[in-house]
Amino acid sequence: MLSCQTPKPAASAGTTASAAPAAPVADVPVWQSDAYTLYRDRVVQGRFEGRARSATELVSNYQSPANAFQSPQVAFKFSINGKDNEMPAGQDHQLVAVPRPGGAPIETPPIVFGQRYADATPLPPNTYLAPNTPVRIRLDLRPVLAAFKKQGYYTTFKGEKLYQSDFKHVFVAGSAAPLSWDFDNLVNKPELELQDADGDGIYEVTLVLNQPQAAKTTAGQWKQSINTADFPQYSSEYPLADALYNLALEEARRAVEPDSTFRTGKEWAGVWTRDISYSIILAQAALQPKVAMNSLLRKVSADGRIIQDTGTGGAYPCSTDRIIWATAAWEIYKVTGDEAWLKRVYPIIRKSIADDVYNAYDPATGLVRGESSFLDWREQTYPRWMQPADIYQSENLGTNAVHHHANVVLAQMATRLGEPAVAARHEQLAQQIKAGLNQHLWQADKGYYGQYRYGRTALLLSPRAEALGEALSVLFGVAEGERAREVVAKTPTTPFGISCIYPQIPGLPPYHNNAVWPFVQSFWALAGAKAGNEASVLESMAAIYRPAALFLTNKENYVAENGDFAGTQINSSNMLWSLSGSLSLVYKVLFGMQWEADRLVFRPFVPQTFQGQRKLTGFRYRKAVLDIEMAGFGNEISRITMDGQPLADAAVPASLTGRHAVRIQLKNQIPPAAQVNKVANAFSPETPVVALTKEHQITWAAQPGIRAYQVLRNGQPLGRTTEANFALPDADGNNEYQVVAENAQGLMSFASEPVVLISMGPGGTTERQVQFETVAPKASLPYKGYTDKGFVEITKSKNTSLTLPVTVPEAGLYAVDVRYANGNGPINTENKCAIRTLRMGTKQLGTLVLPQRGTGEWSNWGFSNPVLVQLEKGTHQLTLAFEPANENMNGEVNQAMLDYLRVRRVQ
Numbered sequence: 001m002l003s004c005q006t007p008k009p010a011a012s013a014g015t016t017a018s019a020a021p022a023a024p025v026a027d028v029p030v031w032q033s034d035a036y037t038l039y040r041d042r043v044v045q046g047r048f049e050g051r052a053r054s055a056t057e058l059v060s061n062y063q064s065p066a067n068a069f070q071s072p073q074v075a076f077k078f079s080i081n082g083k084d085n086e087m088p089a090g091q092d093h094q095l096v097a098v099p100r101p102g103g104a105p106i107e108t109p110p111i112v113f114g115q116r117y118a119d120a121t122p123l124p125p126n127t128y129l130a131p132n133t134p135v136r137i138r139l140d141l142r143p144v145l146a147a148f149k150k151q152g153y154y155t156t157f158k159g160e161k162l163y164q165s166d167f168k169h170v171f172v173a174g175s176a177a178p179l180s181w182d183f184d185n186l187v188n189k190p191e192l193e194l195q196d197a198d199g200d201g202i203y204e205v206t207l208v209l210n211q212p213q214a215a216k217t218t219a220g221q222w223k224q225s226i227n228t229a230d231f232p233q234y235s236s237e238y239p240l241a242d243a244l245y246n247l248a249l250e251e252a253r254r255a256v257e258p259d260s261t262f263r264t265g266k267e268w269a270g271v272w273t274r275d276i277s278y279s280i281i282l283a284q285a286a287l288q289p290k291v292a293m294n295s296l297l298r299k300v301s302a303d304g305r306i307i308q309d310t311g312t313g314g315a316y317p318c319s320t321d322r323i324i325w326a327t328a329a330w331e332i333y334k335v336t337g338d339e340a341w342l343k344r345v346y347p348i349i350r351k352s353i354a355d356d357v358y359n360a361y362d363p364a365t366g367l368v369r370g371e372s373s374f375l376d377w378r379e380q381t382y383p384r385w386m387q388p389a390d391i392y393q394s395e396n397l398g399t400n401a402v403h404h405h406a407n408v409v410l411a412q413m414a415t416r417l418g419e420p421a422v423a424a425r426h427e428q429l430a431q432q433i434k435a436g437l438n439q440h441l442w443q444a445d446k447g448y449y450g451q452y453r454y455g456r457t458a459l460l461l462s463p464r465a466e467a468l469g470e471a472l473s474v475l476f477g478v479a480e481g482e483r484a485r486e487v488v489a490k491t492p493t494t495p496f497g498i499s500c501i502y503p504q505i506p507g508l509p510p511y512h513n514n515a516v517w518p519f520v521q522s523f524w525a526l527a528g529a530k531a532g533n534e535a536s537v538l539e540s541m542a543a544i545y546r547p548a549a550l551f552l553t554n555k556e557n558y559v560a561e562n563g564d565f566a567g568t569q570i571n572s573s574n575m576l577w578s579l580s581g582s583l584s585l586v587y588k589v590l591f592g593m594q595w596e597a598d599r600l601v602f603r604p605f606v607p608q609t610f611q612g613q614r615k616l617t618g619f620r621y622r623k624a625v626l627d628i629e630m631a632g633f634g635n636e637i638s639r640i641t642m643d644g645q646p647l648a649d650a651a652v653p654a655s656l657t658g659r660h661a662v663r664i665q666l667k668n669q670i671p672p673a674a675q676v677n678k679v680a681n682a683f684s685p686e687t688p689v690v691a692l693t694k695e696h697q698i699t700w701a702a703q704p705g706i707r708a709y710q711v712l713r714n715g716q717p718l719g720r721t722t723e724a725n726f727a728l729p730d731a732d733g734n735n736e737y738q739v740v741a742e743n744a745q746g747l748m749s750f751a752s753e754p755v756v757l758i759s760m761g762p763g764g765t766t767e768r769q770v771q772f773e774t775v776a777p778k779a780s781l782p783y784k785g786y787t788d789k790g791f792v793e794i795t796k797s798k799n800t801s802l803t804l805p806v807t808v809p810e811a812g813l814y815a816v817d818v819r820y821a822n823g824n825g826p827i828n829t830e831n832k833c834a835i836r837t838l839r840m841g842t843k844q845l846g847t848l849v850l851p852q853r854g855t856g857e858w859s860n861w862g863f864s865n866p867v868l869v870q871l872e873k874g875t876h877q878l879t880l881a882f883e884p885a886n887e888n889m890n891g892e893v894n895q896a897m898l899d900y901l902r903v904r905r906v907q
Helices: 142-151 183-188 239-254 273-287 289-298 321-336 339-359 388-393 397-416 420-440 467-475 481-490 518-531 534-551 576-590
Strands: 031-033 042-045 048-054 057-060 073-080 093-096 133-140 153-155 161-163 170-174 202-209 221-223 233-236 452-455 459-462 593-596 599-602 612-621 623-632 637-642 651-653 657-666 697-699 706-713 716-721 725-727 735-743 755-757 767-771 792-794 801-808 812-821 834-840 843-850 861-863 867-871 874-881 896-906
Touching: 031 534, 042 534, 048 239, 048 534, 057 239, 057 534, 073 133, 133 170, 142 153, 170 183, 170 202, 233 239, 239 273, 239 534, 239 576, 273 289, 273 321, 273 518, 273 576, 273 593, 289 321, 289 339, 321 339, 321 397, 321 593, 339 397, 339 420, 388 452, 388 843, 397 420, 397 467, 467 481, 467 518, 481 518, 518 534, 518 576, 534 576, 576 593, 576 612, 716 725, 767 801, 801 812, 801 896, 812 843, 834 867, 843 867, 874 896
Parallel strands: 623 657
Antiparallel strands: 042 048, 048 057, 057 221, 073 093, 073 170, 133 202, 153 161, 233 612, 452 459, 593 599, 599 651, 612 623, 637 657, 697 725, 706 716, 706 735, 735 755, 767 896, 792 896, 801 874, 812 861, 812 867, 812 896, 834 843, 834 874
């Protein structure tokens, strides 16, 4: 049982009667739980302590436990070309990395690719992996090479053909650093590549496990060394909060490059669209508006569109969260009132949304397709079977909340610029997205939204919570009133903070999975304040202050399981959005600053245990400078004055000039009681891997600890079983079947990859294939793996419009997709996703995306997303065309190879 409590308040929790403020006491906890305790001047976590010696000095004795108690049992797999293609999920090689008799080296025999190896070395009790343990891992790849020589390809356990022409690298993935289970990023880790130096087909690599120097450390002391006196100065009766504010100010200054744009973090120069946008929304619009402007404009293409610079499968439109740029641009306008800025950003936002409406908006649900906002490491938050085309097809909570607000923003801009028709159009789009979220993603039984809708031709809802999306749904008004309060009260939070997703995905290292990101926690704090939930606000403040005080920097993320910074896949100090989130606690939570187009409004929220006097001086608002003092606690103002006169509506007008004194007295009234859904960190079951038998059965491997398996047909429940198989009923049409595993705690796995049972219709099979080389010259390129007589190349100038005749035997709903290859980049980075519009005559049917499938892997074939089309019986002319809205983020390379067009009847 977890406990999470604050010191007993002067009045019972939830009462609305006034409670007399008391002076803070140094040794009385401000917040405490079983995991750690926050005091006025320090945070204590077990034997570790981070303490404020003054407002400009912090000390910490924190040491990362990352290397202390690692198991010597190392699980690993081999990987060709950075893909999870050796053995099914749950089947790993095992190495026991303990000293061998006589000091013999720790090494494996040559392990045949695809044949599981289990080390029989005895493991003494209470044995841990020794620091700097060298291991030699050997791989027998001769069966794969023999298949290449014999038939030109090797067939993986999934039944996929890996062609010799696509063979680039062999890697090892695994459980102990420097190994990683992040297959998509193995290509960025050359130290994990195996080599065959003598050409005998035996590949090998020597790794050093548990290197203490690999466990990143932080300094034991921070003393302010940069002058930040020109920034707003904050002081309170809480030395730790004051010092962490000054730490964030110093790091904010360090985050500015010589060209007056932001730097993402200590480890990473430059900016990414979403990173700077969320940072600007949290604090940087107010703190450094000119740098914020420069940084946003850096993320605009030459043709005036917002750049989607990161994401899956060649980025846009598999990833569509670039549009958070619009909210950041609007925040800058609200802060500065700069009309030239408004006129500059308005057409950029309008053009970008127009492209998204064309390429990514789903008229059937009112939602927007594309990857989870900021959660852009595919396997970290999606089932392993989902390809980039599947991620494009999904409809995510956070991304849709961002698109909803971008349309709200554009409507407000249009109104100010005298374009009422544009404003009305985007108000309607915003309401469409909001309605779609509340219809398709709301979970009434849980009291929060689901993660996303996903699948192939039939989408279902993932019940996982997604922290940023839940927060944005409240902040952007998707959830209102009681629903907003319910989201904040019922979304699960783990002992060290709100994890990016909950429950976690098993078998993956922490990064987005099993991790807390302080900037997300900051948005959760803002959502808690908007919902009036004091317990949630206080918990968020503690979850932001704890890591900064112990690590003495604003790290990008930390492990949800233990609160440590060293266990995540990638991390950095001095992270822009983390430090911005820390500043937002002062500006947007405690002082409750809310910028509107024509005024600055104060809506303070001070938890009772943070009560007292506080000042924020030298705060610039347009042409005015404010010196603000505030006393008390609660979220209601008793009295507010400016220069001694009552301040109407607690709002400073945009026309104000000069320096002014604002005084705020809170009512010292405890907000109505509201809960926090504190849960132990937990993992869902593994995603089942399902196969279809000739007997019209589906089967899968049984998992321990599973209460039942739910079988789905076309995204809807069909039956439950405790067995690892299920007999399928006879049904017309092509039906998709999936399986979800449910454990004893009621946690659900992802649904398995859909398997399709194709039935026979009046004209035979209900699937049709039309070869592209029947309507255009086949390409002369030497790629393998195509069907029939060849394939067709498409680029921005070659075969820009292809019309294919399709005959269907009966009227109905059909899924139209294409089999394609795109070797222009890896699956997880770059910007060369090919995009085409599907039409029937002049009618636009939808967008087909053809994401990257691997660098140089032109014999790696897969399917695009399906477009659902209502077709009458007979022959139809379907056109695949490159149109202006189909420009990707590269601008030059928009290329793919097309094998055939597939048309399948669906239910």
